Amino acid sequence: MTSIKHVGVVGAGQMGRGITEVCARAGLHVTLCDVTEDRARAGLTGVADSLLKAEKHGAIGPEDRAHALAGVSVTADLSRLSGADLVIEAAVEDERAKTELFQQLDKVITNPSAVLASNTSSIPIARLAAVTGRPQAVVGLHFFNPVPAMPLVEVIPSMHTSKATEQRVRAFAAETLGKKTIVTQDRAGFVVNSLLVPYLLAAVRMVGSGTATAEDIDTAMTAGCAHPMGPLRLADLIGLDTVAAIGEALYEEYREPLYAPPPLLRRMVESGLLGRKSGQGFFNYQAA
Known part of the structure; x- marks a missing residue:
């Protein structure tokens, strides 16, 4: 399986910031994207604040904090995610907004092995996959709040998600991020x-x-x-x-x-x- 080194996170709110932080702490390059540059930068400020708290609590050292921050870039341009290995959508929990975003991502992501994942809490993954030309590479990757502290990630393959995609993101969450993973059927709400x-x-x-x-x-x-x-x-x-x-x-x-x-x-x-x-x-x- 192709390794995941560059992660795009779309949505700089509470969940997007948490996902960005855990990926950056794992040594990955993360591009955090939101609809405006100001919102993306505000997301980065939230990540920096959280990393500083982690350092004060002894969870990470100052060099780890600096290295994690150095690995994060921000943008309001989705095309900056074109070469990402994994893009995690963490936008508002609204089906129309998410499907429109997946349509856009499908057009701008040029990496042929890229995985498109959604952090949705409840929307069936099949509906998001259906608006793309790569349903086999679309999967649910549901983190829990606060992401740096909560160990669980739900992996949700749709009926079209390939086994390779499922295995790749589960290994990413478990081995790269150190999360506990479960696989759940593609039904609204999943397990939790x-x-x-x-x-x-x-x-x-x-x-x-x-x-x-x-x-x-x-x-x-x-x-x-x-x-x-x-x-x-x-x-x-x-x-x-x-x-x-x-x-x-x-x-x-x-x-x-x-x-x-x-x-x-x-x-x-x-x-x-x-x-x-x-x-x-x-x-x-x-x-x-």
């Missing part, structure tokens, strides 16, 4: 979110119905079930817009009511109360 999101939505419904406060629901699950984080703080960490988008994708696939985002979640997203990234969700993070 098919189990997790109904739980998060149930907690939102409890708040909406007045069963208990957000604080008490989270305390119940941390103190009563030994969960490291309550469902509502976890939803805030993921992003309430992302939780709603995953719920909608799951509901579209299965038509199960437990997957449908409840009214309270929809109103919060419409009001811009998205959790940690907006400073307010079920909890206030303005002073955090």
